[in-house]
Amino acid sequence: MNENKLVWVFIEQRDGKPADVSFELLSKGRKLAESLNGELQAVLIGHNMQAVAEETFHYGVTDVLLADHPDLNHYNTLPYSRIMSELVDRYQPRIVLFGGTFIGRDLAPRVASHTRSGLTADCTDLQISDVTYLRKDYSQLLLQIRPAFGGNIIATIICPDSPVQMATVREGVMEKIPLSQPVAGRITPVYYEPDAADQLVRIIARHHEESKVNLKAAPIIVAGGYGMGNWQNFQILHELARVIGGEVAGTRAAVDAGYIDHVRQVGQTGVTVRPKLYIACGISGAIQHRAGMSESNKIIAINADPDAPIFGVCHYGIVGDVMEVIPKLIDAYKHKLK
Secondary structure (H helix, E strand, O other): OOOOOEEEEOOOOOOEEEHHHHHHHHHHHHHHHHHOEEEEEEEEOOOHHHHHHHHHHHOOOOEEEEEEEEHHHOOOOHHHHHHHHHHHHOOOEEEEEEEEHHHHHHHHHHHHHHOOEEEEEOOOOOEEEEEEEEEEEEEEEEEEEEOOOOOEEEEEOOOOOOOOOEEEEOOOEEEEEEEEOOOOOOOEEOOOOOOOOHOOOOOOOOOOOOOOOOOOOOOEEEEEOOOHHHHHHHHHHHHHHHHHOOOEOOHHHHHHHOOHHHHHHHHOOEOOOOOOOEEEOOOOOOHHHHHHHOOOOEEEEOOHHHHHHHHHOOOOOOOOOOOHHHHHHHHHHHHHHH
16 A cells, blocks of 8 residues: 555646636545645646645645646646656655546546556545455545446445545535635646657647536526426526526436536536525436535425435425426515515
């Protein structure tokens, strides 16, 4: 077992702006490092990244391994994976975390393959624990927890034979918790020597459009499932959201049925949210969906089936037809709660 107790987080950036998921992972990485009695470090690759490096100190990072070079300004698979793989080979960290983004899903498998490290994708939780496996004891293994078999079970995955354990986590799954005071961290420069192979794939043009929907920041979310019946019925959720100042979201089944756009999908393969109020309408409560909304401050569920799993996680449940209940809610908000 790797006795090195370093926890690394790859800091993803685009145009010099760090991704939120990276700081969410730093917050989780800090807890993992505390469980190991180890050290939280960050790996940052880009150009003119000094300010971003210093920002990680607000999340408990004690050392930032910084590869700063004009050729690294934008993410490019070959040089980024080469740098990251060389660093893992050199330092042998115990844990390496990546965001479950387009960049993270491209980079993490390449680094894991090169360094022969264990890797689990789209984890919903990470813990440190002693494990007995095949009559052999392992101390302080990383438990990589994620839904499996279509979300029907929660699997706990371990990599007992891998000195380096890697995981990807989607945005919003971990809570971003900065420290009240930054730590006195250091920045360690990483030398980068451009290689001809790095230019086998070149960026000709870049087109990036910010999403106009930000479910993560919405304090109130009105979500609908397949139980809404059709696209026309789904429109009543938009009316309720307008009245109470919320955003509309949906389950994967609702998205697949064409009731709502994918950018508004909440769940294992969508967005993870923590609003102050989550109103679940016609949602059965499959584990894939609960993974994305179970940490909401208050959950109200409306479903005709009294045995629907959603009633097991909600704070207030209403058994009834959503097309009868929601108009009454809209009327109450419009006329009785002014």
